[in-house]
Amino acid sequence: MTTETELAFAHPEARSVATADRPLDRLSLRNHLAEVEIGAFQSERNVVQRLQFNVVVEIAPLPNDLGDDVDRILSYDRLTEAIAHELAAERFNLLETLCERVADRILLQPQAERVFVRIEKLDRGPGALGVEIVRKKGQAVSEVEPSSALSPVVAFLSEKAMQSPNLTSWIDQLAAGAAPIVFCVAPDNTVAQGADTQAARWRMALLGGELAAWRLADKDPRCVVVDNRTELDWAFKNGQISVWAPTKIILDTPEGSAVTVESGPELARWFAAFIGAKEVLIFGGPQEQDGWPTTMPPRIINLEQREL
Template sequence: MTDPDLSAAFGHPEDRATASAARPRDRISLRDHVLNVEIGAFQEERGSQQRLRFDIVCEVSGTGAPAHDDVDRILSYDTLVDAVDAALAEERLNLLETLAERIAGLLLQEPRAERVFVRIEKLDRGPYALGVEIVRSAGPERERGLAAPDMPRPVVAHLSNDAIADPRLPQWLDTLEEGGAPVVLTVTLPETPAPVAGASMPQRRIDLLALDQNAWVLAARDPRCLVVGSRTEIEHAIRQGRMLVWAPSKIVLDSPERPDAGPREPERLAAFLADTLGATHRVGIGADMPGGTRLETEAR
């Protein structure tokens, strides 16, 4: 094999970086960083941790001048470790590919980072290591110095089933929008009884799916509503100025910082989301909203 990428295919990412570099670059690396992580798409991988090994190489631009032994003028090794920790803290993931993408994306936000190699391997799935490796480069948006704005703080409104069915719903949503803050809507369990599983874990999933379904019922009542589930989707929708409805199963099941409340306590889930997003105001429309005001729906 004469192709340098092929000849280094099973080498360390440091060898891959060297073999595929169009021009010499400085590099910093993280080798053999092993963490216990809950990850995986299979049911047997849920509720338990497995060892992941992280190897990262980040190619950096030169400063054109000596660093004068000044840590503030370099890309610190801690940045690599912090990127791994931040990607793991966002939410539970099914795929190593997604985790690798998030780590690379975080590192490429650093002004000096030009190209990143990320290799992640599962060490406990057999008498071998199973893994992925990706290579990503800084894009033109980063090179122009464009940065994502700070996420606006939303209003979080928790709606009862009566409020969802009420013909005045569009007017209430209009009122929520008038304040100028993004609007995040949450729902309670539907009135139709959920199937009874007879075991706690399946019942929890059934109830969460019922909440997700009710989110879609609300979204069908007003074209402004966008159903979202993950923290990434929520933040993106808020930055886009969309009115969103939270389908909670993804975060409740997969986030490392899971709420204490379960699906049978939807008002507490709503309060958890409001706390997580730093809501400026919280309101219950025909429902209780911890720490918020309540708008009654009985009057016609």
């Protein structure tokens, strides 16, 4: 039988099981290390210490129709991002305060019901010195605002732009900016040639979009093909240039069947609104401008015949 003393020093996962009032699924992060300046003593000023984080999140039951879909779960990245965000926000004197901030930020996630956070200093003595707290939804102590990620920019590339000798220069200049970049490439409409029905042409246009995305990634290794919202969020926060492969998001979105995927500009406009982009950059000829309401956000800039 597990004793209270054994539980006191057990991993938070064991403690969460022992103290559960109802069975919940659990997501855990074990032995996550970070090097930071922290501490209330003068001897801890201007000194970097190793912190070890162990986190267990009890989550709401997964939907029966999960379908192996990464966008419908609480991602491990949310745990490490919560830690990184709080460590970057300010210098902490107390582990207790840091524990509270990390726990409260994790509980902002809709799936999170209860969280165990243990943080230990590894360099203050022969052993590990630490604090562990337990918090549940609605029990937030600190005032935590959701993190405000930089608003991304969607860069639309027409077939003409994909063949431009300026393509690498455009990517260089976009990469040098502060905003996250995601490319939307005009679909390869040759895929749908010969299709007899609108349904077939629509699905083939999605395949043409996938093909075009991989062609851009093949041209420039900095451009990474992504197909789901979880990957996009990670890319925006980590400075990765993304190329959108449209099939998954379009098919998973209730209004997706109404999107005119055969038109590259229309598809890019819908995608920009979907991810909250602050602007759309157009690389291509004037024919791609048809039907774009320049008074409607996101702001549309025509970059035809010039570089950034």
